[in-house]
Amino acid sequence: MTERLLNDPGQFEITVVAPAGEEAPGQMIQASPVEFRPDLRAFGWATLAVAAATAISHVADRFLPLGNLSLIFLMAVLLVAIRFGLWPSVYTSLLSFFVYNFFFTEPHYTFLVERREDVLTVVFFLVVAVIVGNLAARLKAQVEAMRQITRRTANLYDFSRRIAGAVALNDVLWAAVHHVASTLQCRSLVLLPHEGDRLEIASGYPPEDQMSTTAWGAAHWAWQHNQVAGWSSGTLPASEWLFLPLRTARGPLGLLGVAFENSQRQLTPEQRDLLETLVDQVAVAIERTNLATDIEQARLLSETERLRSALLSSVSHDLRTPLVSIIGSATGLVSRDGALSSSDRAQLAQTILEESERLNRFVQNLLDMTRLGYGALQPNREWVDLREIVGRALKQMAGSLASLKVEARIPDDTPVLYVDPILIEQVLVNILDNAAKYSPPGGRIEIAAAMDGAQVRVGVSDEGPGIPPEARDTVFDVFYRVRAGDQQAAGTGLGLSICRGLIEAHGGRIEALPGPGGHGTTIAFWLPVERMPAIAEGADEEEREPASGSVGQ
Numbered sequence: 001m002t003e004r005l006l007n008d009p010g011q012f013e014i015t016v017v018a019p020a021g022e023e024a025p026g027q028m029i030q031a032s033p034v035e036f037r038p039d040l041r042a043f044g045w046a047t048l049a050v051a052a053a054t055a056i057s058h059v060a061d062r063f064l065p066l067g068n069l070s071l072i073f074l075m076a077v078l079l080v081a082i083r084f085g086l087w088p089s090v091y092t093s094l095l096s097f098f099v100y101n102f103f104f105t106e107p108h109y110t111f112l113v114e115r116r117e118d119v120l121t122v123v124f125f126l127v128v129a130v131i132v133g134n135l136a137a138r139l140k141a142q143v144e145a146m147r148q149i150t151r152r153t154a155n156l157y158d159f160s161r162r163i164a165g166a167v168a169l170n171d172v173l174w175a176a177v178h179h180v181a182s183t184l185q186c187r188s189l190v191l192l193p194h195e196g197d198r199l200e201i202a203s204g205y206p207p208e209d210q211m212s213t214t215a216w217g218a219a220h221w222a223w224q225h226n227q228v229a230g231w232s233s234g235t236l237p238a239s240e241w242l243f244l245p246l247r248t249a250r251g252p253l254g255l256l257g258v259a260f261e262n263s264q265r266q267l268t269p270e271q272r273d274l275l276e277t278l279v280d281q282v283a284v285a286i287e288r289t290n291l292a293t294d295i296e297q298a299r300l301l302s303e304t305e306r307l308r309s310a311l312l313s314s315v316s317h318d319l320r321t322p323l324v325s326i327i328g329s330a331t332g333l334v335s336r337d338g339a340l341s342s343s344d345r346a347q348l349a350q351t352i353l354e355e356s357e358r359l360n361r362f363v364q365n366l367l368d369m370t371r372l373g374y375g376a377l378q379p380n381r382e383w384v385d386l387r388e389i390v391g392r393a394l395k396q397m398a399g400s401l402a403s404l405k406v407e408a409r410i411p412d413d414t415p416v417l418y419v420d421p422i423l424i425e426q427v428l429v430n431i432l433d434n435a436a437k438y439s440p441p442g443g444r445i446e447i448a449a450a451m452d453g454a455q456v457r458v459g460v461s462d463e464g465p466g467i468p469p470e471a472r473d474t475v476f477d478v479f480y481r482v483r484a485g486d487q488q489a490a491g492t493g494l495g496l497s498i499c500r501g502l503i504e505a506h507g508g509r510i511e512a513l514p515g516p517g518g519h520g521t522t523i524a525f526w527l528p529v530e531r532m533p534a535i536a537e538g539a540d541e542e543e544r545e546p547a548s549g550s551v552g553q
Contacts, residue, residue: 043088081135177205188204214240322356322358322359404442432445466515
């Protein structure tokens with residue numbers, strides 16, 4: 001087949017790309033060879049050009065010698081070649097040759113030539129005219145080819161830019177079918193497999209959701225055999241749609257279909273090359289979105305597995321520890337009630353209470369983390385004094401802070417905050433619980449508040465080992481404590497993460513900073529200060545004054 005095509009005298013270009021020993025990858029789009037079809041309009045303009053050259057030569061014949069008149073006809077040949085191509089220029093050369101001989105060589109108005117120098121002039125004129133016309137026609141063809149390449153490159157660049165900006169698969173498909181339809185002036189659609197090998201119309205332009213039985217047959221054949229099928233191909237050409245497989249290195253992804261209004265026409269080589277290039281671009285774009293989806297799913301699966309492992313590790317440790325203490329203390333009360341003194345019973349009851357509160361904080365943290373994750377946690381704001389919140393938090397943590405020295409420094413002029421007191425109290429409880437775990441026995445914990453611009457800064461400092469600079473951001477990640485290892489103090493890894501969520505829900509921020517003098521750690525958070533609304537006249541003085549409470553210790 002290759003040799004027959006190469007030996008064929010037809011006026012079409014052939015490019016053979018076939019490594020030795022490798023079969024052709026299926027049937028390609030058939031394009032009719034470019035045959036010689038005379039353009040009567042072009043030949044008419046060529047005749048007018050020769051007539052104009054003749055008229056000009058009649059005028060110039062009075063002033064110029066005979067040999068110079070040939071340049072006028074040569075100019076006509078050149079213009080026709082540049083404008084209309086090879087065959088009109090050949091026609092112009094021959095017509096100019098006969099007109100030049102008939103009107104301007106002696107004897108006039110005959111095709112005879114008497115003088116030898118005129119014979120050479122006429123012959124050389126014909127040779128030069130043919131050569132110049134041929135060169136000009138080739139130059140025109142090259143310029144037109146460069147224009148086509150430029151248009152094709154710009155077209156592909158525009159399409160690449162569109163699909164590069166599309167993230168979702170539907171956006172990529174819509175950009176693909178719209179671009180193919182507008183570029184080739186046709187209808188286009190993309191078929192993707194669904195539930196196995198069953199094809200479905202994923203997108204179309206204009207919107208298309210139905211095809212004929214013949215078209216579906218061509219589509220299924222193209223999908224099963226991974227080859228071109230349908231209109232203008234060697235397989236099921238009765239279909240009004242032409243289907244091209246979207247091939248990638250991972251295998252076929254789907255089909256691109258095109259349909260033209262004039263089903264009798266054939267695709268030009270330029271349209272064929274452009275269509276095949278667009279098919280490759282669409283396949284790459286779809287594969288990119290599929291890979292992005294696969295990567296995101298793998299990331300989510302990995303993150304889910306990591307969180308599940310961390311949650312199981314945290315629950316198994318932090319639920320078991322207080323439960324063991326509660327069960328042991330309760331067993332002692334039940335089995336040895338008569339042998340226990342009143343102080344022993346009180347100590348066991350206190351242990352049960354403390355461990356129950358610890359277990360309650362752990363469960364509350366899990367619930368708050370779930371509510372934060374689903375966006376269901378909404379602060380119930382009210383005007384409250386910061387000293388009151390700190391006092392309740394210290395009272396709740398009295399057992400854990402019994403062996404430590406706690407100092408609270410909150411200025412009297414600290415403004416009243418418009419926050420959810422229960423949530424901010426939980427923030428302080430979690431921070432104090434974290435500080436108590438890492439503080440040495442007899443250590444000091446300081447709670448300090450101060451104005452920082454339009455915000456109130458609250459910091460809790462301890463004398464623990466401190467947090468490395470590279471980990472001061474990650475300590476607020478979920479289950480960071482568990483990932484750090486079991487050799488450190490017990491903890492769920494949820495406390496600081498919940499603190500960040502609660503503070504950000506109030507429009508504030510929280511950071512981990514070095515402790516005073518570079519020792520220990522300071523967990524500081526900022527809360528915005530809002531203007532307190534005016535109170536109506538006649539209100540009681542108690543309502544005018546903000547609530548205040550003593551700072552427990």
